Amino acid sequence: MSKRLLYVLLDGIGDLPHPDLNYLTPLEAAYTPNLDAIARKGRMGMVYTVGKKIAPESDIAVFSMLGYRFDDNEYVGRGIIEAIGADMDVRDGDLALRGNFATIDSEGNVIDRRVGRNLSDGEASELVKAIIDDVKLTDATFELVHTKGHRVALRIRTETHLSSEITNTDPAYERHKGMGVAKSSDIKLRLAECKALSDDAAALTAARLVNEFTSKSIAVLSKHRINTRRKSMGMLEANCILLRDAGNRLPDVRTLLDIYGLRFACIVDMPVEQGIAKVTGMHAFKAGNMNDYELKATTALKALEHYDCVYVHLKGPDEFGHDGDARGKKVSVEDIDRRFFHIIKDAMDEGICIVVTGDHSTPCIKRAHTPDPVPLLIAQNQNRENDGLNRFTEHNARKGSIGYIMGYDVLNTAISMMNG
Numbered sequence: 580m581s582k583r584l585l586y587v588l589l590d591g592i593g594d595l596p597h598p599d600l601n602y603l604t605p606l607e608a609a610y611t612p613n614l615d616a617i618a619r620k621g622r623m624g625m626v627y628t629v630g631k632k633i634a635p636e637s638d639i640a641v642f643s644m645l646g647y648r649f650d651d652n653e654y655v656g657r658g659i660i661e662a663i664g665a666d667m668d669v670r671d672g673d674l675a676l677r678g679n680f681a682t683i684d685s686e687g688n689v690i691d692r693r694v695g696r697n698l699s700d701g702e703a704s705e706l707v708k709a710i711i712d713d714v715k716l717t718d719a720t721f722e723l724v725h726t727k728g729h730r731v732a733l734r735i736r737t738e739t740h741l742s743s744e745i746t747n748t749d750p751a752y753e754r755h756k757g758m759g760v761a762k763s764s765d766i767k768l769r770l771a772e773c774k775a776l777s778d779d780a781a782a783l784t785a786a787r788l789v790n791e792f793t794s795k796s797i798a799v800l801s802k803h804r805i806n807t808r809r810k811s812m813g814m815l816e817a818n819c820i821l822l823r824d825a826g827n828r829l830p831d832v833r834t835l836l837d838i839y840g841l842r843f844a845c846i847v848d849m850p851v852e853q854g855i856a857k858v859t860g861m862h863a864f865k866a867g868n869m870n871d872y873e874l875k876a877t878t879a880l881k882a883l884e885h886y887d888c889v890y891v892h893l894k895g896p897d898e899f900g901h902d903g904d905a906r907g908k909k910v911s912v913e914d915i916d917r918r919f920f921h922i923i924k925d926a927m928d929e930g931i932c933i934v935v936t937g938d939h940s941t942p943c944i945k946r947a948h949t950p951d952p953v954p955l956l957i958a959q960n961q962n963r964e965n966d967g968l969n970r971f972t973e974h975n976a977r978k979g980s981i982g983y984i985m986g987y988d989v990l991n992t993a994i995s996m997m998n999g
């Protein structure tokens with residue numbers, strides 16, 4: 580059997596020292612005997628996942644960490660990837676956006692971008708159905724699909740091509756050369772008006788339709804009985820959909836098989852990752868829910884009997900970063916260590932090379948994605964030289980022999996180490 584690679588991305592793992600953890604990062608503070616065992620056989624480094632000053636969204640970060648590099652405005656936008664992941668009918672010239680059910684006040688201030696993260700799938704589907712039934716757009720049709728939790732994907736279609744050169748109504752992210760980039764978490768968030776970024780009629784129409792969809796859906800949501808009920812129970816209302824990352828064309832990228840000559844599979848949960856899997860030609864395995872770490876580990880090992888590289892995305896740590904919960908993030912790392920890496924670590928005895936890193940930093944003190952580089956670990960039994968470091972932490976990774984590299988170089992670095 581040829582050499583094989585297990586590529587684990589821990590969402591938002593990178594962090595900064597935090598007062599609740601005696602000024603350690605969650606990785607440094609966590610008890611991780613299994614990751615430590617892998618670290619002892621590894622080499623480490625630091626990764627700028629998309630660019631040195633870019634606080635990326637997960638989609639573009641994952642593309643980059645798989646080796647894709649996009650020139651300015653070449654990236655199709657997360658909206659399209661989400662729509663593909665949700666199996667929606669999208670064509671060139673459609674406008675596709677990612678949406679969040681959110682809570683706003685009567686002035687348009689955003690109270691919570693994710694409705695307190697407790698909107699059930701049943702509630703979200705019913706609200707989506709109400710919008711589909713009651714919202715009509717001028718000279719346009721739309722498809723709205725609930726994907727997971729507070730997340731939706733929206734596609735707007737007219738008889739002419741629409742442009743994606745428009746701004747987000749979601750105030751937490753802005754468009755930067757076709758990519759979604761996190762804004763600093765210090766600013767006060769308000770529902771933004773969608774604006775055309777050019778005088779082009781296709782952009783003006785797109786912006787007009789996004790604003791029309793937004794105001795008409797707010798009208799439907801604000802009087803929906805689900806929100807009346809949530810309010811009476813003291814819960815946040817899902818009274819708005821924040822939209823971002825417009826795309827208007829299908830992606831045209833090489834498959835991972837084409838780039839590396841390796842057969843890729845993945846284990847993912849989120850619709851955007853399912854979209855990435857489809858676009859890059861990875862076979863996607865489902866393995867339970869987000870925190871079913873044992874099942875994800877055993878599914879990954881099984882998949883490695885048939886694929887050269889298995890990519891696993893574990894979403895756990897990121898949410899704690901967004902919530903500013905450093906202790907929670909530390910516990911999440913320990914949970915992944917005990918239930919995932921415990922099962923994975925012996926795979927090195929079968930000649931499997933293990934790569935552990937993140938898609939971006941979500942430092943708890945910043946409560947948002949930041950441009951800070953993420954730690955990288957590449958470990959295998961036959962490493963002639965390892966770094967002699969006992970733990971996988973930001974501190975150790977900065978001293979590692981791999982040095983500072985870019986996200987799109989990680990897989991090539993791992994593959995050449997594996998074959999070297």
Ligand SMILES: [Zn+2]
Nearest residue numbers: 591897941948
């Ligand atoms: Zn995040």
